[in-house]
Amino acid sequence: MPIASTVGLGKDVRIYHEDQVNLYGCTVGDESRIGSFVEIQKNATIGARCKLSSHSFICEGVTIEDEVFIGHGVMFTNDRFPQATNLDGVPQTEADWSVEKTLVRRRASIGSNATILCGIIVGEGSLIAAGSVVTKDVPDYAIVAGVPARVIGDTRKRTA
Numbered sequence: 001m002p003i004a005s006t007v008g009l010g011k012d013v014r015i016y017h018e019d020q021v022n023l024y025g026c027t028v029g030d031e032s033r034i035g036s037f038v039e040i041q042k043n044a045t046i047g048a049r050c051k052l053s054s055h056s057f058i059c060e061g062v063t064i065e066d067e068v069f070i071g072h073g074v075m076f077t078n079d080r081f082p083q084a085t086n087l088d089g090v091p092q093t094e095a096d097w098s099v100e101k102t103l104v105r106r107r108a109s110i111g112s113n114a115t116i117l118c119g120i121i122v123g124e125g126s127l128i129a130a131g132s133v134v135t136k137d138v139p140d141y142a143i144v145a146g147v148p149a150r151v152i153g154d155t156r157k158r159t160a
Contacts, residue, residue: 071112
């Protein structure tokens with residue numbers, strides 16, 4: 001799996017196993033860390049000081065702001081109604097659909113195996129519990145969990 005020449009890497013980006021990632025046409029900010037078996041597609045943006053854990057998929061149209069944590073196996077989508085072919089059976093091309101963008105705001109944390117549907121905003125400082133399926137916007141500082149994910153708390157009220 002390659003790191004394409006079309007990738008914009010910021011200063012001091014750490015990719016732990018360059019031969020085990022697939023990055024193309026994306027931008028990765030300064031000091032971000034990328035684990036094994038991560039794919040970041042074209043037109044995706046990763047901010048500075050982010051951590052992307054292994055086996056995660058960041059598709060076209062996803063913007064991740066600074067200092068975001070992405071757990072293992074996190075999946076993003078960019079099409080609400082995916083299809084392999086058009087009604088006439090001809091395989092679809094990029095001309096047959098449009099990307100629905102997703103924004104993950106600064107300092108959000110997304111737990112392992114969460115799925116983030118397209119067209120939403122994950123709020124600043126929010127926490128998405130492992131295994132959750134996020135189908136709508138997540139408010140700033142909310143803790144969400146479940147399938148579908150629902151607000152169950154506030155990150156500003158956590159106790160250590």
